[in-house]
Amino acid sequence: xxxxxxxxxxxxxxxxxxxxxxxxxxxxxxxxxxxxxxxxxxxxxxxxxxxxxxxxxxxxxxxxxxxxxxxxxxxxxxxxxxxxxxxxxxxxxxxxxxxxxxxxxxxxxxxxxxxxxxxxxxxxxxxxxxxxxxxxxxxxxxxxxxxxxxxxxxxxxxxxxxxxxxxxxxxxxxxxxxxxxxxxxxxxxxxxxxxxxxxxxxxxxxxxxxxxxxxxxxxxxxxxxxxxxxxxxxxx
Amino acid sequence: xxxxxxxxxxxxxxxxxxxxxxxxxxxxxxxxxxxxxxxxxxxxxxxxxxxxxxxxxxxxxxxxxxxxxxxxxxxxxxxxxxxxxxxxxxxxxxxxxxxxxxxxxxxxxxxxxxxxxxxxxxxxxxxxxxxxxxxxxxxxxxxxxxxxxxxxxxxxxxxxxxxxxxxxxxxxxxxxxxxxxxxxxxxxxxxxxxxxxxxxxxxxxxxxxxxxxxxxxxxxxxxxxxxxxxxxxxxxxxxxxxxxxxxxxxxxxxxxxxxxxxxxxxxxxxxxxxxxxxxxxxxx
Numbered sequence: 001x002x003x004x005x006x007x008x009x010x011x012x013x014x015x016x017x018x019x020x021x022x023x024x025x026x027x028x029x030x031x032x033x034x035x036x037x038x039x040x041x042x043x044x045x046x047x048x049x050x051x052x053x054x055x056x057x058x059x060x061x062x063x064x065x066x067x068x069x070x071x072x073x074x075x076x077x078x079x080x081x082x083x084x085x086x087x088x089x090x091x092x093x094x095x096x097x098x099x100x101x102x103x104x105x106x107x108x109x110x111x112x113x114x115x116x117x118x119x120x121x122x123x124x125x126x127x128x129x130x131x132x133x134x135x136x137x138x139x140x141x142x143x144x145x146x147x148x149x150x151x152x153x154x155x156x157x158x159x160x161x162x163x164x165x166x167x168x169x170x171x172x173x174x175x176x177x178x179x180x181x182x183x184x185x186x187x188x189x190x191x192x193x194x195x196x197x198x199x200x201x202x203x204x205x206x207x208x209x210x211x212x213x214x215x216x217x218x219x220x221x222x223x224x225x226x227x228x229x230x231x232x233x234x235x236x
Numbered sequence: 237x238x239x240x241x242x243x244x245x246x247x248x249x250x251x252x253x254x255x256x257x258x259x260x261x262x263x264x265x266x267x268x269x270x271x272x273x274x275x276x277x278x279x280x281x282x283x284x285x286x287x288x289x290x291x292x293x294x295x296x297x298x299x300x301x302x303x304x305x306x307x308x309x310x311x312x313x314x315x316x317x318x319x320x321x322x323x324x325x326x327x328x329x330x331x332x333x334x335x336x337x338x339x340x341x342x343x344x345x346x347x348x349x350x351x352x353x354x355x356x357x358x359x360x361x362x363x364x365x366x367x368x369x370x371x372x373x374x375x376x377x378x379x380x381x382x383x384x385x386x387x388x389x390x391x392x393x394x395x396x397x398x399x400x401x402x403x404x405x406x407x408x409x410x411x412x413x414x415x416x417x418x419x420x421x422x423x424x425x426x427x428x429x430x431x432x433x434x435x436x437x438x439x440x441x442x443x444x445x446x447x448x449x450x451x452x453x454x455x456x457x458x459x460x461x462x463x464x465x466x467x468x469x470x471x472x473x474x475x476x477x478x479x480x481x482x483x484x485x486x487x488x489x490x491x492x493x494x495x496x497x498x499x500x501x502x503x504x505x506x507x508x509x510x511x512x513x514x515x516x517x518x519x520x
Binding site: 183186194 | 265268269270271275276277278280304305306307309310311313314317318319320400401402403405406409422425426428429430431432433486487488
């Protein structure tokens with residue numbers, strides 16, 4: 001068997017593990033998006049105690065490394081619950097709650113980047129505050145939020161590699177780590193295929209990052225209104 | 237969000253159903269990155285000496301096992317807190333580990349081999365002498381031996397720890413460490429795969445591997461494991477398993493033999509399985 005064939009034989013399981021990574025990625029983005037949006041509105045329009053609470057949440061989750069958050073959730077919090085929580089849910093919650101802290105900043109920034117005059121103009125036309133937020137502020141803020149959100153997406157794709165410490169969860173990284181020993185014990189090739197194999201693992205993450213970013217920039221172009229792009233300039 | 241909650245709910249229901257329907261299935265955690273004791277075969281099956289001993293004991297004692305791939309550092313925590321029932325991962329019985337888990341009777345005696353580059357002119361004494369960098373997997377008895385028998389006794393070596401054993405060997409090949417200390421069977425498999433490596437000597441640590449369960453053995457598993465182990469050792473299956481996994485056969489050959497022998501496992505034929513596995517692994 002040639003080195004290429006051996007390599008391919010060990011790359012195939014990565015495709016089997018890909019759905020686990022994608023599932024965690026999808027779930028964590030849903031958790032992060034939902035919670036992040038709530039936090040953003042609470043910060044932009046909420047009362048002071050609520051805002052302080054949100055800031056505390058953000059400081060907490062932005063200050064702890066993703067691997068530590070996962071270990072805390074898997075080894076600390078879920079065993080204490082006393083009910084079995086599937087590893088995939090723990091992974092998505094841990095990384096999703098962390099991502100929510102970052103996503104809320106993106107959305108809050110986007111909401112606040114819409115010039116305050118727009119709210120006044122909408123209110124002067126007789127719209128309620130809620131109506132103005134829904135029909136005037138959010139559509140513009142949404143467009144503004146796409147580029148930084150794409151950035152956050154790239155970041156969480158790579159965070160998913162940390163879920164390999166959760167028992168029974170065979171994601172891309174865990175699968176690759178499991179193949180290193182048998183791969184390095186192939187005669188007479190030894191450790192020589194480890195480097196190309198890890199490069200291929202990197203390509204999987206690269207594809208996820210750039211594939212997702214490509215889709216998001218497509219969305220950005222679809223939603224842009226020629227001549228009315230907002231470049232994040234804030235009028236005071 | 238509704239869908240997400242629905243999925244969460246479904247997962248919970250499925251989880252509970254699985255627990256109540258199959259009461260005699262025990263979860264076995266194993267760091268499946270360590271041939272020939274436990275690894276993932278090309279077809280995705282989790283195989284190895286420890287895992288097959290576990291499977292055969294389960295057959296002999298009339299329960300089922302569900303083998304779960306675990307990261308080494310986490311196994312003791314999750315067996316300790318009862319999230320999984322049994323650990324089967326080439327674990328040496330030590331006093332520190334006894335504090336968090338309960339061990340079965342020993343099932344394997346291992347020694348630590350020292351691997352160096354074949355062209356390095358190092359012998360077992362010079363490979364472990366002052367100024368040398370020695371690689372070992374983190375949390376293993378190999379790393380512990382270097383710490384306790386060399387560093388703590390004043391020998392000025394540097395211990396370099398790796399999360400995975402093959403990465404230590406890779407660093408040896410790359411010239412970043414002078415030697416790697418690791419259990420003998422895994423070392424032999426590495427050396428057989430690469431002519432540039434050689435085993436310069438074996439440290440007779442005589443370590444005993446044991447399976448382990450949650451402290452206090454809440455499921456009453458240890459008597460079953462020990463009884464099954466005794467029965468297994470008394471049968472022809474024991475020697476066959478050792479021949480198959482410790483005989484120095486190439487891993488891919490053992491994998492093919494395992495797949496061919498798997499029907500015996502399904503039929504709960506302990507000796508038939510081990511015999512077919514050994515025959516396949518040693519076939520010319």
